[in-house]
Amino acid sequence: MPHNPVDRRAVLGLGLLACAAPLTSSAAQLTGAGMVWRANQSAWPTATDLRASYVYFTADEAAFVEAACARIVPADATGPSAVEAGVPLFLDRQLAGDYGKGARWYMQGPFGKNTGTQGYQSQYPPAGLYRVAIKAIGDHLSRDNGAPFHKRPAAEQDAFLKDLSAGKVDLGADADGKAYFTLLLQNVMEGYFSDPIYGGNRDLSAWKMIGFSGARYDQRPYVLAYGKPYPLPPVGIGGRPAWSVKG
Amino acid sequence: MATKLPSVDAVLVGFGWTGAIMAQELTEAGLNVVAIERGDWRDTPTDFSPAYAQDELRYYWRHELFQRLNHDTLTIRNRTNQTALPMRQLGSFLLGSGVGGAGVHWNGQVWRFLPSDLKARSHNLDRYGKAAIPAEMTIQDYPVSYDDLEPHYDKFEYLCGVSGKAGNLKGVIQPGGDPFEGPRQREYPNPPLDMPYAPTLFGKAAAELGRHPFPHPAANASRAYTNPLGVQLGPCTYCGFCEKYACGNYSKATAQTTILPVLMRRKTFTLRTNCEVTKINLSADGKTATGVTYLDETGQEIEQPAEMVILSAYILHNVRLLLLSGIGKPYDPATGEGVVGRNYAYQITSSVNVFFDDKILNPFVGAGALGTMINDFNGDNFDHSGLGFIGGGYVGLMQTGARPIETHPVPTGTPSWGADWKTAIARDYLKTTTVSTHGAVMAHRGNYLDLDPTYRDALGRPLLRMTFDFTDNEHRMSDYLTDRASEIASAMGGREIKANPRKGSWDVVPYQTTHNTGGAIMGDDPKTSFTNKYLQSWDVPNLFVLGATAFPQQSGYNPTGTVAALTYYAADAIKSRYLKASHQPLVQT
Numbered sequence: 001m002p003h004n005p006v007d008r009r010a011v012l013g014l015g016l017l018a019c020a021a022p023l024t025s026s027a028a029q030l031t032g033a034g035m036v037w038r039a040n041q042s043a044w045p046t047a048t049d050l051r052a053s054y055v056y057f058t059a060d061e062a063a064f065v066e067a068a069c070a071r072i073v074p075a076d077a078t079g080p081s082a083v084e085a086g087v088p089l090f091l092d093r094q095l096a097g098d099y100g101k102g103a104r105w106y107m108q109g110p111f112g113k114n115t116g117t118q119g120y121q122s123q124y125p126p127a128g129l130y131r132v133a134i135k136a137i138g139d140h141l142s143r144d145n146g147a148p149f150h151k152r153p154a155a156e157q158d159a160f161l162k163d164l165s166a167g168k169v170d171l172g173a174d175a176d177g178k179a180y181f182t183l184l185l186q187n188v189m190e191g192y193f194s195d196p197i198y199g200g201n202r203d204l205s206a207w208k209m210i211g212f213s214g215a216r217y218d219q220r221p222y223v224l225a226y227g228k229p230y231p232l233p234p235v236g237i238g239g240r241p242a243w244s245v246k247g
Numbered sequence: 248m249a250t251k252l253p254s255v256d257a258v259l260v261g262f263g264w265t266g267a268i269m270a271q272e273l274t275e276a277g278l279n280v281v282a283i284e285r286g287d288w289r290d291t292p293t294d295f296s297p298a299y300a301q302d303e304l305r306y307y308w309r310h311e312l313f314q315r316l317n318h319d320t321l322t323i324r325n326r327t328n329q330t331a332l333p334m335r336q337l338g339s340f341l342l343g344s345g346v347g348g349a350g351v352h353w354n355g356q357v358w359r360f361l362p363s364d365l366k367a368r369s370h371n372l373d374r375y376g377k378a379a380i381p382a383e384m385t386i387q388d389y390p391v392s393y394d395d396l397e398p399h400y401d402k403f404e405y406l407c408g409v410s411g412k413a414g415n416l417k418g419v420i421q422p423g424g425d426p427f428e429g430p431r432q433r434e435y436p437n438p439p440l441d442m443p444y445a446p447t448l449f450g451k452a453a454a455e456l457g458r459h460p461f462p463h464p465a466a467n468a469s470r471a472y473t474n475p476l477g478v479q480l481g482p483c484t485y486c487g488f489c490e491k492y493a494c495g496n497y498s499k500a501t502a503q504t505t506i507l508p509v510l511m512r513r514k515t516f517t518l519r520t521n522c523e524v525t526k527i528n529l530s531a532d533g534k535t536a537t538g539v540t541y542l543d544e545t546g547q548e549i550e551q552p553a554e555m556v557i558l559s560a561y562i563l564h565n566v567r568l569l570l571l572s573g574i575g576k577p578y579d580p581a582t583g584e585g586v587v588g589r590n591y592a593y594q595i596t597s598s599v600n601v602f603f604d605d606k607i608l609n610p611f612v613g614a615g616a617l618g619t620m621i622n623d624f625n626g627d628n629f630d631h632s633g634l635g636f637i638g639g640g641y642v643g644l645m646q647t648g649a650r651p652i653e654t655h656p657v658p659t660g661t662p663s664w665g666a667d668w669k670t671a672i673a674r675d676y677l678k679t680t681t682v683s684t685h686g687a688v689m690a691h692r693g694n695y696l697d698l699d700p701t702y703r704d705a706l707g708r709p710l711l712r713m714t715f716d717f718t719d720n721e722h723r724m725s726d727y728l729t730d731r732a733s734e735i736a737s738a739m740g741g742r743e744i745k746a747n748p749r750k751g752s753w754d755v756v757p758y759q760t761t762h763n764t765g766g767a768i769m770g771d772d773p774k775t776s777f778t779n780k781y782l783q784s785w786d787v788p789n790l791f792v793l794g795a796t797a798f799p800q801q802s803g804y805n806p807t808g809t810v811a812a813l814t815y816y817a818a819d820a821i822k823s824r825y826l827k828a829s830h831q832p833l834v835q836t
């Protein structure tokens with residue numbers, strides 16, 4: 001099957017463009033049920049195609065998610081932003097697959113109200129919660145002054161996300177704003193810090209920023225090297241950029 | 248109609264740590280044994296390839312090695328007046344599934360309980376008087392002593408090739424070891440692992456404060472080792488993917504790396520994987536287990552008759568299978584009567600982060616049980632007079648590999664996202680370490696397990712319901728441990744520390760430990776225990792229940808050393824006495 005190679009910058013900068021064709025042939029890039037490996041099998045992973053377009057997010061969802069990612073881990077001189085690291089594509093792939101469907105989760109009803117210590121109790125699995133919560137956020141903000149989240153200034157976006165995380169934004173009966181923010185933040189951290197095969201942590205950039213050595217198999221030489229900087233660059237399951245054939 | 252198979256000497260339900268140990272022991276005694284495991288067959292070369300085992304997302308956050316909750320889970324609540332809701336996603340504990348059970352992804356922290364832990368009620372009554380144990384605290388003595396278990400602890404440590412330093416050899420305190428431990432007959436089979444920078448700083452600070460630091464006993468091999476069964480382990484490479492992950496290096500002791508190469512060759516042993524036991528079958532008078540019923544991979548119902556039934560499915564599944572099979576009297580918290588589900592307990596943990604400016608710690612270099620510990624505040628190793636609690640726990644600095652999705656602590660006042668968060672983790676990740684505490688949970692009248700009235704599993708059977716909360720005793724004890732940890736953390740000389748005490752009710756979300764205990768406890772009295780000291784059911788003498796199910800309460804140490812020792816203790820009694828008078832109780836009432 002042919003796929004639509006989309007320039008990475010186009011995906012990142014213009015989420016709207018990239019996801020204008022959701023559920024296109026790029027679904028063929030997914031292994032098994034949306035993960036880069038097959039669930040419940042011992043199998044070598046196949047890296048996510050970084051050029052591919054979104055398969056789960058709609059245009060509105062992509063715009064929100066990219067804007068939220070850019071505030072959760074913003075761009076600055078310290079290291080990559082979540083967007084630069086590829087987190088929106090990571091999120092899309094996770095939600096498109098088994099994880100998004102909550103395939104391993106217990107999703108039978110009845111659905112009750114969490115006392116506060118009973119964990120995830122949404123009737124929606126992750127992908128569904130993104131869908132209803134982002135829609136509810138859009139509705140909420142349009143009632144407020146009209147501008148959608150991604151068109152607001154950074155300070156306003158930050159303030160909104162803070163309120164969301166504190167449970168101060170009422171998104172109606174269907175979506176618990178605080179539960180959604182908790183999930184979003186967790187997923188952004190997953191994408192930012194996971195192995196690059198999943199589409200985030202592009203070029204091992206987040207690992208380079210903090211100094212994590214990655215999938216290094218033998219650390220014996222460094223156990224007793226007290227206080228010494230670790231001498232090797234990070235490496236992922238698929239190796240590292242310097243190892244790939246150029247051209 | 249279920250297909251009925253020919254009878255065997257013993258059938259084991261579940262094939263994790265306890266199942267593998269018992270199968271090895273019983274086949275050694277010449278028995279014909281069938282083990283039934285509901286998860287997959289998995290082994291080091293085929294399933295735990297080091298080429299891709301170091302995948303934090305896949306194995307920890309996406310739970311590839313753990314129980315699939317869409318098949319079955321449990322429901323949870325803190326108190327009886329709440330409605331229990333299903334644990335929809337794994338969190339506080341990570342249930343195992345598949346050959347090797349949770350042992351595949353354990354850390355390898357191998358502890359012995361203190362002699363006084365095994366006498367929790369009488370010891371505390373003797374030392375602190377009646378007022379020390381509130382009426383609602385239903386703790387009990389174990390029906391076995393430390394001396395009973397010592398040879399069996401030793402056997403497990405040698406099976407696993409534990410790396411450590413003895414602190415008490417036959418009553419003589421040894422420099423460099425844990426001076427508080429019970430006497431052991433001989434040294435650990437392997438020397439301690441090499442100790443990285445951060446745990447060394449902890450040890451120095453602890454010693455300066457008058458504490459007694461020592462290297463954590465680790466089932467992560469510090470050198471090449473051949474165990475008494477002739478199975479070999481390779482030296483640990485400190486790759487940092489141990490707890491919650493499978494080891495691709497034959498360095499972490501698991502059923503696969505210590506027992507299976509020998510057991511799987513025995514003609515008298517059969518393992519059936521992807522087969523789920525649904526019921527323990529009883530004779531008409533309810534006094535004999537006739538075998539088990541299971542569903543095979545194709546969903547076909549099969550009956551496996553056996554002379555002896557051994558539950559080794561992990562504590563929560565053991566208890567649920569007893570309840571679903573109608574064995575034993577279910578516990579009722581209103582009356583305090585009944586034994587199945589009684590005395591469910593857990594672990595209480597907390598931590599203190601230490602942030603340095605000038606010390607590169609490389610926290611990703613690690614192993615599951617690598618660290619420097621103190622037991623000065625464990626069990627009754629310190630005077631509890633006036634403290635308002637009993638029990639204790641260990642404090643230590645473990646370097647298990649700071650996989651970054653899970654581990655990126657930030658100082659007090661730093662938000663959990665945004666520009667300031669980013670600056671903080673980029674600055675601190677390599678220079679931050681964490682002191683942790685790991686405390687006992689006493690049994691409490693209101694903490695128990697039963698069947699949920701509403702929620703069902705994929706086969707339509709009731710889920711297990713867990714009603715559990717920390718009580719004042721746990722919170723006071725844990726706060727005390729957190730304070731002691733903070734003292735040492737402060738003395739380590741960092742820029743700042745941040746204490747993370749355990750506050751409020753037990754929450755199913757953050758991972759804490761997979762140290763669930765109780766629910767079919769061992770004891771001397773059939774009214775308050777499900778099994779006798781040999782893990783033999785009082786009601787059904789050819790039924791044995793292995794695992795932390797037997798613990799009357801949970802002490803301040805990780806459970807598996809004691810779980811394994813109790814399994815060997817029971818196996819000994821089965822081999823030396825039970826088989827000579829089969830179906831007879833080993834303890835008369």
Ligand SMILES: Cc1cc2nc3c(=O)[nH]c(=O)nc-3n(C[C@H](O)[C@H](O)[C@H](O)COP(=O)(O)OP(=O)(O)OC[C@H]3O[C@@H](n4cnc5c(N)ncnc54)[C@H](O)[C@@H]3O)c2cc1C
Nearest residue numbers: 261263264265285348349350354355356524560794805807
């Ligand atoms: C992340 C993690 C870290 C840990 N670290 C430590 C540590 O450092 N030190 C320590 O002491 N302990 C540790 N533990 C706990 C330790 O793993 C357990 O105590 C130990 O594995 C318990 O052995 P078990 O045989 O009772 O259960 P398991 O090893 O879990 O085996 C039970 C088996 O029974 C099977 N089963 C369940 N129900 C059925 C059924 N109906 N039919 C057929 N099969 C069934 C399961 O699939 C499973 O394979 C850790 C656990 C986890 C998850």
